[in-house]
Amino acid sequence: MRRPVSPPGAIGAPQPVRVQADARGKPIVVAGVQVESVNRDWLNRFGWWREHPLRRRYYEVITVTGQRVVVFRDMFTGRWFRQRA
Amino acid sequence: MRRRGESRGPWIVCVHIPRFELRVATGGSRELLGRAVAIAPSGTGVLPIGEVSASAQAQGVRAGMALGEALGHCRELELIPGDPVKVERAWNGVVRSLEGIGALSELARPGLAYFVGSGLEGIHGGRDGVIAAAGKALRRPPRIGAGPTRFASLAAALEARSRRAKVVGDREARRYLAAQPVSVLRYRPETEPLVPALERLGVRTLGGLVELGASAVADRFGEPGRVARQLALGHDTPLRVCRVEDRVEESMELADANSGLLLQRTLGVLVDRLLARPERRGRTFRALILSACLVERGTWREHVVLREAIANRQRILDALTAPLGLLPAPAVTLGLAVEQFGPAIADQTTLLDGERAARDRRRREAVSQVHALAGPHALFRVLVVEPDSPAPEHRTITTPWAR
Numbered sequence: 001m002r003r004p005v006s007p008p009g010a011i012g013a014p015q016p017v018r019v020q021a022d023a024r025g026k027p028i029v030v031a032g033v034q035v036e037s038v039n040r041d042w043l044n045r046f047g048w049w050r051e052h053p054l055r056r057r058y059y060e061v062i063t064v065t066g067q068r069v070v071v072f073r074d075m076f077t078g079r080w081f082r083q084r085a
Numbered sequence: 086m087r088r089r090g091e092s093r094g095p096w097i098v099c100v101h102i103p104r105f106e107l108r109v110a111t112g113g114s115r116e117l118l119g120r121a122v123a124i125a126p127s128g129t130g131v132l133p134i135g136e137v138s139a140s141a142q143a144q145g146v147r148a149g150m151a152l153g154e155a156l157g158h159c160r161e162l163e164l165i166p167g168d169p170v171k172v173e174r175a176w177n178g179v180v181r182s183l184e185g186i187g188a189l190s191e192l193a194r195p196g197l198a199y200f201v202g203s204g205l206e207g208i209h210g211g212r213d214g215v216i217a218a219a220g221k222a223l224r225r226p227p228r229i230g231a232g233p234t235r236f237a238s239l240a241a242a243l244e245a246r247s248r249r250a251k252v253v254g255d256r257e258a259r260r261y262l263a264a265q266p267v268s269v270l271r272y273r274p275e276t277e278p279l280v281p282a283l284e285r286l287g288v289r290t291l292g293g294l295v296e297l298g299a300s301a302v303a304d305r306f307g308e309p310g311r312v313a314r315q316l317a318l319g320h321d322t323p324l325r326v327c328r329v330e331d332r333v334e335e336s337m338e339l340a341d342a343n344s345g346l347l348l349q350r351t352l353g354v355l356v357d358r359l360l361a362r363p364e365r366r367g368r369t370f371r372a373l374i375l376s377a378c379l380v381e382r383g384t385w386r387e388h389v390v391l392r393e394a395i396a397n398r399q400r401i402l403d404a405l406t407a408p409l410g411l412l413p414a415p416a417v418t419l420g421l422a423v424e425q426f427g428p429a430i431a432d433q434t435t436l437l438d439g440e441r442a443a444r445d446r447r448r449r450e451a452v453s454q455v456h457a458l459a460g461p462h463a464l465f466r467v468l469v470v471e472p473d474s475p476a477p478e479h480r481t482i483t484t485p486w487a488r
């Protein structure tokens with residue numbers, strides 16, 4: 001599995017998280033907690049000149065417990081990560 | 086010279102050198118400029134391309150377009166690295182040439198300058214003489230426009246041919262502007278974002294914008310719309326001229342390995358040399374320009390404005406460390422120049438310094454205690470490395486806090 005490459009000593013490095021998504025790719029369960037709503041989603045494409053460019057689909061979701069969580073799907077590997085924005 | 090109406094009040098000259106940055110970056114190569122080329126995006130975040138050649142423009146590519154969109158319009162588009170350092174030098178040369186004929190200019194951007202022509206009529210023998218002098222002063226004939234306002238002169242310059250200036254008189258300015266396309270607004274930063282929206286709405290000319298009415302324009306487009314309408318009506322703000330000072334700068338060649346430590350040491354030497362320059366005359370630095378010639382091709386340039394005008398070596402180095410981290414590729418030479426000096430010896434803030442020294446002492450003591458209790462890796466310093474990166478984990482890093 002290719003993990004997102006973070007610089008040494010990076011703050012807020014993404015952590016792998018288990019996410020269930022619906023047919024359109026939107027998260028419905030994050031770390032075992034049901035998603036109440038998806039506030040917004042956006043695509044991040046950055047650093048094409050680098051060895052490890054970024055291509056992430058971000059979702060800002062509110063869980064049924066009232067938590068605001070930002071997760072993203074790495075478009076290269078299909079893996080999900082939680083991002084502390 | 087084409088003349089439609091006589092100018093009675095003050096009149097402005099616009100000197101426009103199309104694709105100035107691209108010409109400099111390509112070294113004026115006609116062969117390159119004849120192809121579909123654009124200045125490659127630089128920096129982080131959204132990546133817009135720079136100036137584009139006429140061939141690329143003919144295929145729908147525009148400066149400021151996102152790279153993906155530009156490649157969508159023109160698959161053969163060639164990207165060449167920008168050369169901001171060379172552009173600045175070349176542009177300063179142009180401005181000095183204009184100063185040589187007595188014209189103190191407002192510098193909108195490289196390749197676009199304005200000056201008040203009416204004040205020079207006595208020296209050069211009337212309006213035609215001033216325009217001819219401006220054209221002769223520059224090695225490459227510019228597009229010259231003249232009009233009663235900055236905006237009218239810009240519209241005229243955009244329409245002018247390279248050896249034939251276009252003059253818009255006082256009385257005809259409003260009618261002339263009304264017939265101009267709204268794309269002229271792209272050349273003013275405050276109205277540039279309006280252009281796509283106006284074009285989508287089918288407003289093709291400045292006259293069309295005026296016809297919409299002041300309240301409708303203000304309601305739909307806010308302040309930029311109000312400014313655009315005022316410009317279209319022939320109203321504009323006075324020029325803000327500035328003089329190009331002789332640049333105080335230092336540069337050094339770098340060894341093969343561009344390690345962070347080497348860059349830091351080189352930067353230290355450059356700061357020492359700048360501080361020792363006699364032209365400084367005891368003055369502090371307010372704004373600096375860090376630049377580098379890259380190993381591959383092109384140059385890099387970062388503008389650093391200091392929080393306060395200082396002449397303290399360590400504080401200057403601290404302020405330059407983060408920008409140095411943005412260097413995009415290995416460099417051959419590193420340069421440091423003073424863009425703006427501050428007042429002389431601003432460091433004599435005795436009261437604040439006393440407080441700062443006491444705070445530094447307390448911090449050093451606290452760091453020593455934490456190191457003694459928890460080891461040398463217990464404390465970290467947060468460094469901002471890529472503040473604009475869309476990936477949060479790339480924006481800041483921690484490094485061990487050395488004593």
